[in-house]
Amino acid sequence: MALAALAGFATGTRPVAVSVQSVWIDGTPQVTGSMSDGTPLAQCELADLLLIVNQVNASGVTVRRTGLLVQGKTTKRHDKLPSNSSTKKERRLLEGLRRSAPLHVFKDSALASQIGSYTFGAGQGLKDCARYLMMAKLWAWRCPCPVCRSRSPLQFGWPALRTSSSTAPTTDFVTGVQQLAVTCTLGRPIYDPGSPHFCEWSRLVWDLLGDYQPVVMDGYGRQNRVNVSQTLTFLSATSSWGAPLASDFSDEAVMRREPSISVVQVNVWSQDWEFGPEEDRRDGDARQ
Helix, strand or coil: CHHHHHHHHCCCCCCEEEEEEEEEECCCCEEECEECCCCECCCEECCCEEEEEEEEECCCCEEEEEEEEEEEEECCCCCECCCCHHHHHHHHHHHHEECCCCEEEECCCCCCCEEEEECCCCCECCCCCEEEEEECCCCCCCCCCHHHHCCCCEEEECCCCCCCCECCCCEEHHHHHHHHHHHCCCCEECCCCCCCCCCHHHHHHHHHCCCCCCCECCCHHHCECEEECCCEEEECCCCCCCCCCCCCCCHHHHHHCCCCCEEEEEEEEECCCCCCCCCCCCCCCCCC
16 A cells, blocks of 8 residues: 555655554444434444555644545455445445434444444535445456456445445545545545544544554454554655654554554655645535
8 A cells, every 4th residue: 555655656756755554453343323314224333444644744744634434345346335234234324324413433243332423414424434445355356247357356436326236436446545645535634633623524533543452352363452563664766854754653652542443554754745734625615
């Protein structure tokens, strides 16, 4: 992912440094809420993964954070969602959530430990901050058609209609990462607590970044519940300005505040970002 983001800057003159770090946990947050017609949502997971891109200037100031909830689906085709019961529940959440009613988020499937409740405002669904990730079971799609065979095994997509399983047109994973990191046309900004732009989405993200204890599980070979990867860093060009190589969320910080969802962070440093921490070029609404 770091290399994918780096490639997006390769044709420009701006030197950047890019690193990637992941934190993997066993378990996903569970949610309850209401659909747009008032029907209660069946309990389901919020998402499989939280993908975050941090854009940092040469002084070490984070000028923008962008996040995306990712719901992974193993499918036969690169552009079609499965129709099993878990997918149906997740689609009701991601595409049909009543945003003006609270979404209740819990750490556990027993709904005994609540993370918080979040009211996103007008509209329905979470298209502004979520995508499906279609994943081939093996190295290629099982569908023999030439279109599927020509596509990479990881594809972002979103159905045009709630009644359709088609997610066409899809975006390959590498391009999706570049859209998050370079063009900022995918995902939603994450604002710091105390910012005048702080919103329910931002509050949800910060709350998700701070739960789960580093316990050893009885199953799965007694592996750790929380697993932090090494940080890998890449430079787009030889630079004398000395980009910092540490993650915005350090290993030490992560182990103090274990997340309640698996997180992948891509960190992009540049000495001449042209925008400030409260700006968002993509739209002018409050995005509550």
